[in-house]
Amino acid sequence: MRNLWTLGSVIYAIVATIVTCTPVEHYDTLKSRQSSEGVVAGIAWRDENGNVPVRREVRDLKENYPDQWNLYLLGLAALEWSDQNDSLSYYSLAGIHGRPYRTWGNAPGLPHKLGTSGYCPHSNSLFLTWHRPYLALFEEELYKQVKYYADAAPPDQAGRYAAAANSFRMPYWDWARGENAGTVPDFFTTQMINVVHTNGFNETIWNPLYSFYFHPLTPSVFNDKARAHVCVDMQRAESTQWSRTNSTLRWPTSDAPDAVSNQAAMYKSYEQQRRGLHDHIDGAFRRNTMNEFANTVEEAHGWVHGVIGGGWDGTSAQGHMWPLEYSAFEPLFMLHHTNVDRLFAMYQSAHPDRYFSPENIGSNGNVFLEDGSTVDADTSLLPFRNPAGGFWTPNTIRDTRTFGYAYPETINSREQTGPSKSNIQFATLSNAQGINASIAQLYGVSTRSRLMITGPSAGLDTSATNFTDWNILASSSSPSTFVAQFSLAGDFSSDAVGDVGSWVRMMPSSHAPHSTPSIATTTRTSVQGKISLMSNLLDAISAGKLASWNAKDVVPFLTSALTWRVLDAQGKPLPSHTLRAFTFKVCSATATIPASLSAPIEYAEDDEHVRCYPDVTRGKAGGVA
Ligand SMILES: *[C@@H]1O[C@H](CO)[C@@H](O)[C@H](O)[C@H]1NC(C)=O
Ligand SMILES: *[C@@H]1O[C@H](CO)[C@@H](O)[C@H](O)[C@H]1NC(C)=O
Ligand SMILES: *[C@@H]1O[C@H](CO)[C@@H](O)[C@H](O)[C@H]1NC(C)=O
Numbered sequence: 001m002r003n004l005w006t007l008g009s010v011i012y013a014i015v016a017t018i019v020t021c022t023p024v025e026h027y028d029t030l031k032s033r034q035s036s037e038g039v040v041a042g043i044a045w046r047d048e049n050g051n052v053p054v055r056r057e058v059r060d061l062k063e064n065y066p067d068q069w070n071l072y073l074l075g076l077a078a079l080e081w082s083d084q085n086d087s088l089s090y091y092s093l094a095g096i097h098g099r100p101y102r103t104w105g106n107a108p109g110l111p112h113k114l115g116t117s118g119y120c121p122h123s124n125s126l127f128l129t130w131h132r133p134y135l136a137l138f139e140e141e142l143y144k145q146v147k148y149y150a151d152a153a154p155p156d157q158a159g160r161y162a163a164a165a166n167s168f169r170m171p172y173w174d175w176a177r178g179e180n181a182g183t184v185p186d187f188f189t190t191q192m193i194n195v196v197h198t199n200g201f202n203e204t205i206w207n208p209l210y211s212f213y214f215h216p217l218t219p220s221v222f223n224d225k226a227r228a229h230v231c232v233d234m235q236r237a238e239s240t241q242w243s244r245t246n247s248t249l250r251w252p253t254s255d256a257p258d259a260v261s262n263q264a265a266m267y268k269s270y271e272q273q274r275r276g277l278h279d280h281i282d283g284a285f286r287r288n289t290m291n292e293f294a295n296t297v298e299e300a301h302g303w304v305h306g307v308i309g310g311g312w313d314g315t316s317a318q319g320h321m322w323p324l325e326y327s328a329f330e331p332l333f334m335l336h337h338t339n340v341d342r343l344f345a346m347y348q349s350a351h352p353d354r355y356f357s358p359e360n361i362g363s364n365g366n367v368f369l370e371d372g373s374t375v376d377a378d379t380s381l382l383p384f385r386n387p388a389g390g391f392w393t394p395n396t397i398r399d400t401r402t403f404g405y406a407y408p409e410t411i412n413s414r415e416q417t418g419p420s421k422s423n424i425q426f427a428t429l430s431n432a433q434g435i436n437a438s439i440a441q442l443y444g445v446s447t448r449s450r451l452m453i454t455g456p457s458a459g460l461d462t463s464a465t466n467f468t469d470w471n472i473l474a475s476s477s478s479p480s481t482f483v484a485q486f487s488l489a490g491d492f493s494s495d496a497v498g499d500v501g502s503w504v505r506m507m508p509s510s511h512a513p514h515s516t517p518s519i520a521t522t523t524r525t526s527v528q529g530k531i532s533l534m535s536n537l538l539d540a541i542s543a544g545k546l547a548s549w550n551a552k553d554v555v556p557f558l559t560s561a562l563t564w565r566v567l568d569a570q571g572k573p574l575p576s577h578t579l580r581a582f583t584f585k586v587c588s589a590t591a592t593i594p595a596s597l598s599a600p601i602e603y604a605e606d607d608e609h610v611r612c613y614p615d616v617t618r619g620k621a622g623g624v625a
């Protein structure tokens with residue numbers, strides 16, 4: 001008994017030390033405490049037919065709905081400058097996701113995790129569902145600001161702005177449309193932006209999409225190093241930059257306090273990655289279960305965090321968007337995650353019968369999830385309370401209309417039962433043809449059109465309907481953030497880096513307690529990734545470097561051309577001998593092109609039509625032999 005007691009007090013002392021390392025700001029020091037604390041109700045307004053408005057693509061909002069665009073800029077700027085002590089301020093809402101690791105909305109989570117983790121679930125199946133009420137909460141607060149500006153309009157403009165405000169919903173940035181959707185919008189990257197006030201006056205304001213200013217910055221809650229000094233068990237290769245940087249940065253020039261963003265690096269990174277992102281989302285929509293879809297979308301999502309934040313390839317310091325702990329402070333976070341939520345809603349519309357099955361989360365716990373627990377569609381999504389009582393769950397957030405919004409592609413899709421099918425006002429994209437056609441046209445079409453163009457010159461009879469689809473299948477048991485970059489150009493020092501695309505896993509830094517070499521010895525359950533080679537093989541065929549996409553040509557080509565490297569969260573390449581946590585193989589599958597352009601390409605998944613080629617990967621670090 002005595003030994004047990006002694007052991008118990010030692011454990012208690014260790015836990016107490018860890019908990020007191022980081023100052024925990026408790027919610028009750030914050031303003032706005034009320035009985036409805038932490039309740040996410042969504043936006044109640046509906047049109048005369050009872051339909052919810054849509055969240056629009058941000059470029060569509062700017063070009064075609066200028067009143068809503070101007071209210072958005074004014075409202076977002078006001079929210080960003082709101083009092084950080086208010087629990088519904090931009091700062092407090094962003095702080096729910098990761099740092100400063102404080103409790104929110106009277107939902108403290110697990111007592112022994114207080115002050116060590118945020119609420120955001122990553123690398124587990126709650127990822128998509130947790131962000132839906134999170135975004136809805138942010139949207140509610142943004143909407144209040146938008147209404148405030150509309151209500152202050154001069155009397156002769158009041159009706160116009162009231163209408164714009166009522167149907168305002170926050171925009172998304174569709175980063176998944178590849179070359180078809182152009183570059184990073186320029187209004188993400190300019191410091192100043194023009195806004196037209198409701199009284200008609202023009203003003204150039206600080207662009208709220210450019211960066212968020214901490215006011216004040218509280219170094220004690222953003223200082224990983226200071227914490228590591230107190231907690232001797234946490235020797236981390238982390239920087240103190242977060243406790244010194246007054247505003248959110250992208251691809252910062254250094255980790256010094258006077259660092260500035262390098263927007264051109266974000267711009268270029270997106271140009272390099274957008275085709276791979278497109279292929280990856282195309283692949284996500286082809287997954288057969290919601291859990292697999294969620295996992296594949298989360299990979300592409302992590303990739304966008306890197307495109308915006310930078311710092312993962314060693315060419316810059318880390319920007320706020322890259323580490324999970326700080327990413328929600330970056331103004332583009334909400335635009336990015338709203339697109340993730342939209343992709344989720346589209347998959348739901350295409351497959352209304354599919355939803356989340358129970359999953360063990362392994363080591364991916366957070367402030368409210370114990371490591372090793374099993375989550376399912378009834379797990380509480382802390383800290384977001386349902387007005388009907390208790391917390392929201394994956395089952396209760398299933399329908400976006402619960403929170404008062406839809407997306408252009410889902411507003412009238414077949415599974416939804418809104419009273420009107422003719423609400424053209426909200427339908428910026430035609431969805432009359434159904435959700436599968438929208439998915440095929442937005443995310444499946446580039447491979448197909450390129451096949452049709454390149455096919456004949458590569459000896460493909462375009463009246464034939466079958467072709468061979470090539471992918472890298474990857475798996476990893478790494479518990480830390482990593483970026484696996486794949487290349488056919490072979491030169492990782494050039495601009496061609498990652499020309500095939502990347503496979504990204506974003507993890508909280510607490511998952512790398514002893515820095516990266518421990519990657520090799522961990523035992524957590526593995527994650528799977530699938531990276532399409534199709535676009536690059538088509539390029540190679542066009543360039544005359546590859547005769548056809550048949551195995552007899554592709555296998556020798558990939559054997560000599562395909563290389564990869566894996567970077568840690570700081571952008572340092574991992575030495576080959578530490579890649580034991582990874583496996584990479586190259587496989588092909590038979591795919592069938594349907595006659596109708598609005599029907600998706602069909603990919604065989606069964607063993608009979610899938611073949612793997614160890615020749616391609618043998619002798620390469622992590623490669624299957
Ligand atoms: C916010 O709260 C802190 C700590 O309670 C206090 O020092 C600070 O003055 C408050 N700031 C504002 C703007 O109320
Ligand atoms: C405001 O500025 C825009 C862009 O510079 C211009 O097109 C518009 O006419 C201006 N409106 C007013 C009321 O000055
Ligand atoms: C950051 O803000 C603090 C006070 O808010 C100020 O003292 C400091 O000079 C600022 N640093 C930079 C680099 O602007």
Ligand SMILES: *[C@@H]1O[C@H](CO)[C@@H](O)[C@H](O)[C@H]1NC(C)=O
Pocket residue numbers: 349350351414415434435436600
């Ligand atoms: C979309 O297509 C899939 C097959 O690819 C089918 O199972 C599903 O029912 C379709 N969804 C709708 C809403 O038509």
Ligand SMILES: *[C@@H]1O[C@H](CO)[C@@H](O)[C@H](O)[C@H]1NC(C)=O
Pocket residue numbers: 465466590591592604609
């Ligand atoms: C195309 O592939 C499917 C299997 O995915 C197969 O059943 C069919 O016979 C193939 N058609 C041709 C023309 O090869």
Ligand SMILES: [Cu+2]
Pocket residue numbers: 301305327337
């Ligand atoms: Cu995220």
